[in-house]
Amino acid sequence: MSTPTLEEARAALAHVIDPVFDKPMLEIGTLSNLRLDGDTLKAKASVSSPAKAVEERVRAAVEKAVPGIELTVETVVPTREVTGEDPIPNVRNVILVMSGKGGVGKSTTSVNLTLALQDMGSRVGLLDADIYGPSIPTMMGVNGHPVSEDGKKIQPLERFGVKMMSIGFLLESDTQAVVWRGPMLHGALKQFLEDVSWGHLDYLVIDLPPGTGDVALTMAQRLKVSGVVMVTTPQAVALADVYKSVSMCRKLNLPLLGVIENMSHFIDSAGVKHELFGAGGGKKVAEFSDAPLLAQIPIESEVRRWGDEGMPIVRADPNSDVSKGFAKAADALTEAIAKRHFVAAGGEKAPKGKGPKRLKIVR
Secondary structure, eight states, rough: OOOHHHHHHHHTTOOOTTTOHHHHHHHHTTTEEEEETTTTTEEEEEEEEOOOOHHHHHHHHHHHHHHTOOEEEEEEEEOOOOOOOOOTTSSSSSSEEESSTTOOOOHHEEEEEEEEHHTTTOEEEEEEEEEESHHHHHTOOOOSOOOSSSSSSOOOOEEEEEEEEEEGGTSSSSTTTOOOOOHHHHHHHHHHHHBBBOOOOOEEEEOSSSSSSSHHHHHHHOOOEEEEEEEEEEEHHHHHHHHHHHHHHHHHOOOOEEEEEEEEEEETTSSSSETTTOOOOOHHHHHHHHHOOOEEOOOOOOHHHHHHHHHHHHHHTTHHHHHHHHHHHHHHHHHHHHHHHHHTSSSSOOOOOOOSSSOOOEE
C-alpha cells in the first residue's frame, strides 16, 4: 500500500478524537508535527494524563486512521495557575484527600493513591496534614527525622521514590501527643509548605484530617488547589458527614475531582460478594458532588496487615483487587485533573503547562 500524502493523512487524522478532552486532536493541538520522512509518515501526540490506557487509546485511534504512521507519544501533565505568593510554585498539581467522617480509610487511600500515581512515572509527594493523628509514617514504613542541609530548607524523607513530610517525623515517639492550639497548627502547616524542599512535582497529595475545620481552611486559603478527592464508605452514617465536606468545598471554591468509595464490599473465598456496609453510598456522594465515582475499593484484610507493616498494598501486592482499584482511581483522577485544566484554559487548546518544568514521558 502506498504512503498517503500529507494532505490525505491530515484529512484522515482530522477525525481522531482526544480521549481526555473529547475534541479533535489536530484542532486542539494534541496531535502535531505531522511530516513525511522519506516514505514514512511521522507525527507527535501529547497526552495530558500519564495513564497508560490514554496512550494506548491515542495510538490505536491514530494508527487506525493512518496505518503505518510512526507516532511519538509524550505525556505532558498540565499545571495549576500559581501566584507569586504560592508557597510551592514548583508543584504542578495539589490534590486534597478529605472526608467529613473519620475511620473511612482516608490515609490508606492517600498512601495507595500516591503510589498508584507514582507507578505512572509521575513525580509525586505526600504531605500528612493530620497534625493530631499522623498515620503516614507508619503506613509508609518511614522512620527518622528530616534535616536541613543549608539551614533554610528541610529535606523531606523518601520511600518508594515519594517525597514525604509529616508531624510524625518530628515527634520523639509514636505515643507522643501533639497538644496544640490553632495558631501552632497553622504554623506547622505553613512550615510544611514553605520550608520543605519539595522540588519539582507533578502531583502533591495532601492527607487531611476528618471534618471541616482549620486544616482544610488553611490549605484552601494558602494554595491554589487542583481539586479534592472525597473518600466515603457506603453506609448512611458516613454519608451525612461526607456531604458536609462537599458543601464546604463548594463554599471555598475547591473543585471536586471525584469520589472513592472505600470498604465497598467483601469477596469471600467462594467468590460471593458481600456488601457489609450497605451499597450505593459512593454513587450518592458522587451525584451530590457532581463528580465522577473514581473507584469502589473492596475490603481485604491484607490492606490492614501491609499498612501496619509499612508496606502499602499497592506495593506489597500490585495484582490484588484493592491495588487494581487504586490504579483505576489514579487513572481517572489524572484525567479529571487534565479536563479541569482544559476547561479553565477555555476548552479550545490543550493546556501546555506553564510554571514548573513539566513531566515528559516520550515513548
